[in-house]
Amino acid sequence: MHFEIPKLPMRGFKDFAKHYLMIVLSILTALGLEAWIEHAHHTHAAALASQQIEAELQANLDGVHDSYQKNRQSLVSLHQLDDAIAKDVRDGKPDAAINQHIQALKNEFSLSLDWPIFANQAWDVAVANQSATWMNHAALSEYSAAYSKQRDAANWVAQDSTLFLDAPRMATLRTRIDLGREVDPIEFLSVLRQMIITSSETQSHLQQVESQLKQVSLKRTGSSSS
Numbered sequence: 001m002h003f004e005i006p007k008l009p010m011r012g013f014k015d016f017a018k019h020y021l022m023i024v025l026s027i028l029t030a031l032g033l034e035a036w037i038e039h040a041h042h043t044h045a046a047a048l049a050s051q052q053i054e055a056e057l058q059a060n061l062d063g064v065h066d067s068y069q070k071n072r073q074s075l076v077s078l079h080q081l082d083d084a085i086a087k088d089v090r091d092g093k094p095d096a097a098i099n100q101h102i103q104a105l106k107n108e109f110s111l112s113l114d115w116p117i118f119a120n121q122a123w124d125v126a127v128a129n130q131s132a133t134w135m136n137h138a139a140l141s142e143y144s145a146a147y148s149k150q151r152d153a154a155n156w157v158a159q160d161s162t163l164f165l166d167a168p169r170m171a172t173l174r175t176r177i178d179l180g181r182e183v184d185p186i187e188f189l190s191v192l193r194q195m196i197i198t199s200s201e202t203q204s205h206l207q208q209v210e211s212q213l214k215q216v217s218l219k220r221t222g223s224s225s226s
Helices: 013-090 095-103 121-128 137-159 169-179 185-225
Strands: none
Touching: 013 095, 013 121, 013 137, 013 185, 095 185, 137 185, 169 185
């Protein structure tokens, strides 16, 4: 920002003071206008980044909800299978009869887990171009917590989701059942309950992510209605 100060002949200290004051005011005006423009730019960038982040988190929330509902039915089937075979064992039925029951319900013996894809491009861009630093502190804390919860859940899936699952035993049992061969009912129930634990843990992590994302969704809904 540049201002031209009119060049006037100075006839003493009074004229000099006026001239000096004009220069100071011109500089302060230029600095103030530049700061206002920069502030307006930062405000616009922060608002745009917030909109993109909230839209991204809303899409992630929809994905979490869909995955949770799909896994829910699968978990119900696993529990029903466990109840049925465990009852056979407690009732003292012979292994041959229990295996017939397992064969009849073999389609339920499957660990089908659905996991959403967590997008984070909007957050990464906001951090990279520093628009995140110009956001409201409370909103920024909510965004950061939501993305952090997503990362924690994704890390769990990548590293610890199968901690309670003996995958080789599960594959062996699945193969024997598919081929119509008998399996040990206790071993079958052991692997089945590992599958239930894994599915339940997955649902628990999805619920935690959903709870965190809903805070942002509720804030967005509140701001839209107001």
